Amino acid sequence: MIEIDPERLLSDLESLRSFGSVGNGVVRTAFSDVDMKSRRWLVDKLAAAGLQASIDGVGNVIARSEYCSRALLVGSHSDTQPTGGWLDGALGVIYGLEITRAYREAGGIPGVGIDVASWMDEEGTHFSSIGSRSFCGEFTDAELMDSPNIAGERMGALLRHVGLGGVPRSIMDQDRYLGYLEAHIEQGPFLEQAGLRIGVVTSIVGVRNFVIHFHGSQNHAGTTPMALRRDAGVAAIHAAHDLDHLLARSARAATVWTFGDIRFQPGAVSIVPGEAQVRLQVRDADEEFLDSVTRGLEAHIEELGRSSDVGIELESLHDSVHAITMDDRMQRYCVDAAESRAPGKWMSMQSGAAHDAQILATKLPSGMIFVPSIGGISHDFAEDTAEDDIVLGCQVMAAAAEAIMQDAANR
Amino acid sequence: MIEIDPERLLSDLESLRSFGSVGNGVVRTAFSDVDMKSRRWLVDKLAAAGLQASIDGVGNVIARSEYCSRALLVGSHSDTQPTGGWLDGALGVIYGLEITRAYREAGGIPGVGIDVASWMDEEGTHFSSIGSRSFCGEFTDAELMDSPNIAGERMGALLRHVGLGGVPRSIMDQDRYLGYLEAHIEQGPFLEQAGLRIGVVTSIVGVRNFVIHFHGSQNHAGTTPMALRRDAGVAAIHAAHDLDHLLARSARAATVWTFGDIRFQPGAVSIVPGEAQVRLQVRDADEEFLDSVTRGLEAHIEELGRSSDVGIELESLHDSVHAITMDDRMQRYCVDAAESRAPGKWMSMQSGAAHDAQILATKLPSGMIFVPSIGGISHDFAEDTAEDDIVLGCQVMAAAAEAIMQDAANR
Numbered sequence: 001m002i003e004i005d006p007e008r009l010l011s012d013l014e015s016l017r018s019f020g021s022v023g024n025g026v027v028r029t030a031f032s033d034v035d036m037k038s039r040r041w042l043v044d045k046l047a048a049a050g051l052q053a054s055i056d057g058v059g060n061v062i063a064r065s066e067y068c069s070r071a072l073l074v075g076s077h078s079d080t081q082p083t084g085g086w087l088d089g090a091l092g093v094i095y096g097l098e099i100t101r102a103y104r105e106a107g108g109i110p111g112v113g114i115d116v117a118s119w120m121d122e123e124g125t126h127f128s129s130i131g132s133r134s135f136c137g138e139f140t141d142a143e144l145m146d147s148p149n150i151a152g153e154r155m156g157a158l159l160r161h162v163g164l165g166g167v168p169r170s171i172m173d174q175d176r177y178l179g180y181l182e183a184h185i186e187q188g189p190f191l192e193q194a195g196l197r198i199g200v201v202t203s204i205v206g207v208r209n210f211v212i213h214f215h216g217s218q219n220h221a222g223t224t225p226m227a228l229r230r231d232a233g234v235a236a237i238h239a240a241h242d243l244d245h246l247l248a249r250s251a252r253a254a255t256v257w258t259f260g261d262i263r264f265q266p267g268a269v270s271i272v273p274g275e276a277q278v279r280l281q282v283r284d285a286d287e288e289f290l291d292s293v294t295r296g297l298e299a300h301i302e303e304l305g306r307s308s309d310v311g312i313e314l315e316s317l318h319d320s321v322h323a324i325t326m327d328d329r330m331q332r333y334c335v336d337a338a339e340s341r342a343p344g345k346w347m348s349m350q351s352g353a354a355h356d357a358q359i360l361a362t363k364l365p366s367g368m369i370f371v372p373s374i375g376g377i378s379h380d381f382a383e384d385t386a387e388d389d390i391v392l393g394c395q396v397m398a399a400a401a402e403a404i405m406q407d408a409a410n411r
Numbered sequence: 412m413i414e415i416d417p418e419r420l421l422s423d424l425e426s427l428r429s430f431g432s433v434g435n436g437v438v439r440t441a442f443s444d445v446d447m448k449s450r451r452w453l454v455d456k457l458a459a460a461g462l463q464a465s466i467d468g469v470g471n472v473i474a475r476s477e478y479c480s481r482a483l484l485v486g487s488h489s490d491t492q493p494t495g496g497w498l499d500g501a502l503g504v505i506y507g508l509e510i511t512r513a514y515r516e517a518g519g520i521p522g523v524g525i526d527v528a529s530w531m532d533e534e535g536t537h538f539s540s541i542g543s544r545s546f547c548g549e550f551t552d553a554e555l556m557d558s559p560n561i562a563g564e565r566m567g568a569l570l571r572h573v574g575l576g577g578v579p580r581s582i583m584d585q586d587r588y589l590g591y592l593e594a595h596i597e598q599g600p601f602l603e604q605a606g607l608r609i610g611v612v613t614s615i616v617g618v619r620n621f622v623i624h625f626h627g628s629q630n631h632a633g634t635t636p637m638a639l640r641r642d643a644g645v646a647a648i649h650a651a652h653d654l655d656h657l658l659a660r661s662a663r664a665a666t667v668w669t670f671g672d673i674r675f676q677p678g679a680v681s682i683v684p685g686e687a688q689v690r691l692q693v694r695d696a697d698e699e700f701l702d703s704v705t706r707g708l709e710a711h712i713e714e715l716g717r718s719s720d721v722g723i724e725l726e727s728l729h730d731s732v733h734a735i736t737m738d739d740r741m742q743r744y745c746v747d748a749a750e751s752r753a754p755g756k757w758m759s760m761q762s763g764a765a766h767d768a769q770i771l772a773t774k775l776p777s778g779m780i781f782v783p784s785i786g787g788i789s790h791d792f793a794e795d796t797a798e799d800d801i802v803l804g805c806q807v808m809a810a811a812a813e814a815i816m817q818d819a820a821n822r
Binding site: 222224256267 | 597598599600616618620629631632636637639644645648652655659662667668669672673678682683684690692764765787789790
């Protein structure tokens, strides 16, 4: 029976927090000096726990158990948002460290081990989930080096800049792994509102990102009569208003959509905007529904374009993520572990946030558990989780891991 | 009879254009090095024309005719927008230079002269129309020095930085002036569309600038269900949509309104905006109408605030400008001059753009004429006016100036 050490777990979480700590929060964006430093610290901790640990060519910390042909992969990400919380990602990484130590102390099961990963840039500072994508073989070395980051610079240059030039990447050996487990803070209000302590993830929603472009004519706001304007700004306001109503009419119960940003050019008080962009994101657990929403948006934008002298285009962005359903067996292991450690205090739920597990699930049977976020707050310095819940989450994860490995050894 | 020299006029306009010339346009924002250099050039040209010229403590070029107790004031501004046209403002300044030279060459009228001004920062790079406001006595030295510019820095620091620390300001001697004349490009499409060459300005519209603030809660766009959101961005979209319809219903024929900018905070694709601002400007020639529009906006925003859990405030900005009617007698002089120089080719019209004449008109009988803008374009590198129209405008202005001074001498 794996028994984790609550004090050691909390102490390591505090140590990781110290890298980039600001008030109650953490600033440790992917590939920053402090992120790279924290990864080297993590390599040392995992090596001290008896694993073969290193930073691979894309910045992933990968720690392998030796003397075993099969392993369970446990991980999350240790990079943060620009003004991030201390637990988002870090929690799941330190769970991996603690569970592998506890597993070793418990004696272990011959031939079956635990590998631990901290994926690079889940938060998308440069390239969303580049670490788990790389591990899952989504691109060749040449494709990776040539890929532009969010600022438009090549990833190759960034990787050389942080000292990863020429370092080999770890690519998943699919036959080695029994599956993938990830723990994370919920980042939403549902567990707290329900008075529950563990969430077992059933699915992770798909994300569709769009930019709607409006092309009008820039003009003097005093001397251009209303009838002669081709006002990209007003066109954007009216289109966003209509699309919000359209989405409200077509949404399913758990669909969410967000107008995250609007830009007018030139954005001056006395100038009729010549160009405007609206950013729209839609999330839902059903891929077919997301496809039908996309078609609805396209049809509406086309209709608007026909009836307006302002040009309108809908751009579907490539950073959209497909919805996935978590593996049934892995869900079962998590449910059993939650019920044994926190009887009646858990629920099955969908994840509205994207996670590395969404990438891993395309290659491995994957499971995920959540612990409650106080006030539902995340991506904010105020993010927090009760200590008891942090400890319970690790105990549940350890129990699920043990059952998975036990069953594999018995087969 | 004052006869201007078309070649000298066009040559001086080209010389002024060379300060900050970029392609067909000009970048000569107020207080920039190139703006200060062009003002020193202008002082030299006005001195060579026999006037007592200098740059005053706020950056105005002021040139006074000597040996006269009464004078007509002629001017405009030589600063430009960040990507400005070559004639906006510069035209009226060089008209003043040319007319005072032609007046002197014609012998002049004893005891009556022409003073010429290039006002500082009509375009509001740092402080909208600070030059004409200063000349009209709108603030004391202490108030001026303490005033923040658009970037929030004190004007006193800026004035010292450009070498104007301790330089006295020219304040208007109201008894000296017969009135103020300003020529400007139209900046709109009306003269060109009507096939006319001169506009005589009847009124300059008032401008009301507003910022509408929305205060919601920033949240994760994936994990925050729609029903729990206090989304400042969506509130801004819906309010702007409603206000646009409200304004369309209440507008008079020539009212214009513009949503020049919208900002969401933090403006990220996966974050529900916690704050939003909408910039709205309304222009009309009738002050009472503008007041009633303001009351309508206030009432609507208050109603929206009561029915929403997003906080909403309407801020009325201090840079609003009052509508003014041009002096009847000055309009008459301009009309007579236009009819004598361009029979049947002129019209009376309102100005939708703000001008220094709007400030001067609070102290002096003021008149304004327009020449056509090709394609109605201004505040853009492409801004231009036909050479014939540039020359004709100066001839009309000279004729009006001569009649004003002649009548003053005969009284």
